Amino acid sequence: MIIVQHISPDAENYLIHILNELKKLNVKEADEKETPVRGMVYVAPPNYHLLIEADQTFSLTVDERVNYARPSIDVLFETAAEAYQDSLIGIILTGANHDGSNGLKRIKELGGLTIVQDPETAEVDSMPRAALLSTQVDKVLPIDEIAPFLNSLIENQ
Numbered sequence: 001m002i003i004v005q006h007i008s009p010d011a012e013n014y015l016i017h018i019l020n021e022l023k024k025l026n027v028k029e030a031d032e033k034e035t036p037v038r039g040m041v042y043v044a045p046p047n048y049h050l051l052i053e054a055d056q057t058f059s060l061t062v063d064e065r066v067n068y069a070r071p072s073i074d075v076l077f078e079t080a081a082e083a084y085q086d087s088l089i090g091i092i093l094t095g096a097n098h099d100g101s102n103g104l105k106r107i108k109e110l111g112g113l114t115i116v117q118d119p120e121t122a123e124v125d126s127m128p129r130a131a132l133l134s135t136q137v138d139k140v141l142p143i144d145e146i147a148p149f150l151n152s153l154i155e156n157q
Helices: 014-020 073-087 101-109 126-134 143-155
Strands: 026-029 040-043 049-052 058-061 089-092 113-117 139-141
Touching (some): 014 026, 089 101, 101 113, 101 126, 113 126, 113 143
Parallel strands (some): 113 139
């Protein structure tokens, strides 16, 4: 699992600490050239775009902001779609701009599964609505149904 959250470039990545306190997840900041492993949750570091290379390792860049954001969800999704093709799941949750919609479209084009939080359940509905306008997504789910749906995919493998 790889998470991109729009946060201030100067912010500490408190999301890692909060998620690790749940004791059900192993969470860390993604490192350059690291290969993601099953069972670990990776978080994009503040002020870096997180990419997935063709060899399925992480790459970090400080390239220009995309949709006013660095890290950008589009950057991660587009590179991950190329690397993982139809074995990728992209999820868009609440947010205030349209970052992620182009990347989600690319995931769909390459055969991945696309999920969008129902805009009616989003704290800020701009990102889910933009994603729904960009491509025909596979699932639109209320926030509280996303985790059970993902768990059902694992159980059915």
